[in-house]
Amino acid sequence: MSLLKPSTEKTALFLIAGVATSPDFMEVLREALVRHLHQSGGARISSKLLFPYGDWGRSVLHQLRDARHDMKLPIMERRRSIGGQFIMKEAEPLLDDGWRFVFIGHSAGGNAAVHAAQLLKQREPRVECRIVQIGSPKCPxxxxxxxxxxxxxxxxxxxxxxxxxxxxxxxxxxxxxxYGLPVWNRHLYAPSRIIPLQTIGGHADYFRNHPPFMDALGRSNLEAVIGAFCQRCLPESVSDD
Structure with missing residues (x-):
């Protein structure tokens, strides 16, 4: 079952990179998702790649500093999120125009996506946001x-x-x-869907679509990720903007 039901509404798809990322790192994923959503027909979609901590042209140390700052923020302090505020500025112009949002973040970009969705909800509680974290650190x-x-x-x-x-x-x-005693719950602030992926390679390889990043059936890492989206994470019915 899809996270988003079929609809004729407008969907803003933001793909959010982490630290020290090449400018085209998530482009293959963006193109594949737009193609899938376009083929499904229905609502309009607008898509954009975002680099809230900068791409690999910015100092890695500065990026790590900013990402670490955001990672340590408690839930009530997300207004101070560097990545969240960056995404918020990109999304805010669409907030009053009937768009719903899908934030897909890799690595630290997944945390920034959660922060941005939280900020959007604070600004407009009725806005529809869906967040997909891929290879991200856990954040409350x-x-x-x-x-x-x-x-x-x-x-x-x-x-x-x-x-x-x-x-x-x-x-x-x-x-x-x-008896009223405090108990530690390691999943108290966990997302509702925790989805394992069968992929080849490591952290930087989720979106590979060529050998050797293919399983015995010839399915690439990218196809495994797209499969998870199609089944559980994305709208079933949208078309190109």
């Missing part, structure tokens, strides 16, 4: 967004992630347990 998801977030990771042995970036961060928090 506010309760009002948990049903709208999917977390995709490269699965290794015993169901654990083989992507070390996905092991960073936490979804945990303290809650009241039996």
């Amino acid at each position: 998801i506010p309760a009002e967004l948990q049903a709208s977030v999917s977390f995709l990771f490269a699965e290794g042995k015993r169901g654990r992630s083989k992507d070390p970036i996905c092991r960073l961060g936490s979804w945990g928090g303290w809650e009241r347990g039996r």
Whole structure:
């Protein structure tokens, strides 16, 4: 079942890169998603690549500093998010024009996507946002967004992630347990959909669509990611803008 139901509404698709990313790193994913959504027919779609921490032309140390700053922000401090504010500025002009938003973030871009969606919801509670994090560190998801977030990771042995970036961060928090005592719940702020992917390679390889990043059936990493989107993460009926 798709995260977004078929609709004639307008969908703004933002693909959000992480740290030290080449300018065309997510372009193959953007093109594949637009092609899939266009073939489905229905609503209009606008798509854009965003680099909230800069591409590989900016100092890696500065990018890591900004991404680390955002990663440490608690839920109530997301207005200070560097990546979230960057995306918010791109999305805000569409906010009052009937668009719904799909944020797809890789690595630190996934955290920035959550922050931006939270800021949009604070500005306009009725706006429809869906977030897909791919190979991202764990970051606490506010309760009002948990049903709208999917977390995709490269699965290794015993169901654990083989992507070390996905092991960073936490979804945990303290809650009241039996007899009123505090209990640590490691999934208290987790997204509603945690989706393992069977991919070849590592953190930088989710969007590869050529050998050797193909399984025994000839399916590429990109096809595995697109398959997850088609089944659970994206609108079923949109067309090109």
